[in-house]
Amino acid sequence: MPAKVKRDAPTACSKCGHPLIPLGQEGMSVFWRACAAAWLAAIWLFALPAAAAANAAPANASVSPEAEAFNRSAEALYAAALKGDMAELRKSVRETEQRLRSLPMKGVASAEGIEALARSVAVMKRAIAPVSANPANWQGPAAEIRLAADALVHPDKPMWHRYRAVLAEDVRGIGQALEDTGGIAKAKEALGRLQAHYAIIRTSVLLRSEPYLTERADSVLRYAERVLGAATPDPRLLAGLVPSLQDAMEGLFPGQRDTQTAVIAPAAGPPWGWSALMGTFIVTVLSWAGWQRYRRAEPVTPRGSLPPERRERR
Template sequence: MLLWNTVVLAQPVGNGTGSKAGTSSTAAPSLSEQERSERLKQLEAASERLYEHMQQGNAPEALADMDTLIGALEGVSFKGLTSVEGIHALAETIMDTKETLVKAEVQPEEWALSSARLRLAVNSLLHPDKALWQQYYKVMADNLQQMNRARAGGKPAEVRKAFQALQGHYEVIRPAAIIRRPESDINRFESWLSYAGRLSDERTWDEAALKEAISQGGGVLKGLFGRRGDEPVFLPVTGFDSPWYWSGLIGLWIVLALTYTGIRKYRASQTVTAVREQRREEDTRRYRL
């Protein structure tokens, strides 16, 4: 609760977008812009060190980094950095990571996941234009492709596996996405994720519904990452589910292109030859005495 109060009390007074805790008389005095900038740099540096030490399973160093990170938050205003939902997401991520740290037994997978989520969240807060979590777009688009290929091949187990990978990647970036993206985009993606999760269950296999859901997923994923609608996610398989069809069709296109090029080259050669012969006859007549 101490961490939660620290983050909430750092809200600017009169925010008007959420909790009124910022008006509390216990709020820390506001920092100057220079002090605020220094604190935010300390926050980022601490999150990066924490990530490295948790990935290595170094508990003493990680606990020290967590104390530094929490100390850097005290009295910091998040005005202009994120929404109230974003602040909540950041606070929850910090608390989850701290709870993971204080457990008696080190669990490498849990440590790796929680530290990655926290690092991405802090990075998203401080680097809106080039945030690290945006790199997951290609990864999650690949998961969607894998779902589509497995669906086209009639392989429910592989569809489920690809969906779980997509869901796992979203869990890593979720706090970072909430910090940066509108709530409507987050809700839309999570609604789609829930729907696709039900359809990808092998016990309720519905290939037609799943095909439609995956098609919709491309647009929803773009919305989550703030991508333009004309940016391709993957080449949809429309009308034919067999990859051999597309391989054959592409091969046919290549053959046709080469044939067409060969015909044009032959015709051009014939034209050049004819012109040369005509010019030879003219030159012969011209220089004949």
């Protein structure tokens, strides 16, 4: 039986500070105020590192050695980012970049996934380049790389699937804010959290799914930003905002991609009498056009016969 590998999920969003693994009383109060059930689910989904190590799924036997090596580098990178050890962090970033270059395309859903992963590594390199680097600038990319590497070696149960509850909570927060009078400002804050959390898993989604899923999510998020950012938001557009966000976010995860696709219902067809009338009209027009063409057709004189004007009348 293969040894179980420790898989530490990102603990908190570096962009908005929203706790992804319960950390102290502050993170507890946020989820408890939202919903007691959501809090209990969050404890189960985002367990502490010790619990994650105990319940981690073993690596897939079909995973390439290059992907395993990249995952180990990403784990070291993320651990160094949490500790703030710049020397170890720079070393891990260099190693991760080298491992990235040797990753095979087998098991990657699209070239866009590798491109997004390379972009995350490039952002990480720029974040640690300054002498006095800001930890807030590298924690986000480190989490993206960590989750993406895990998605490559654990395609069946990757850690980024745990963000399903986080995104759903963010969308619910937008809906609750819109129900309150003058809640546009709170809705914008909730949308910012949703965008930050989505950005952390976007690379992982591209590695395992078709690009149209992230393109749809990107489009819906931009649309929500425009609707909420209007000087006077349209109530009709606000009413359809939460369902659109729910469909786009749920569609990122397995089990929802076939049922959450937005479609436009076809209009009801015309009655039978109208179809019969239109059919009769079309036949009449075609018959009239054929008769007119026949009338304008030049007469054909058979070979060896005189033209009509020179024939003798009998």
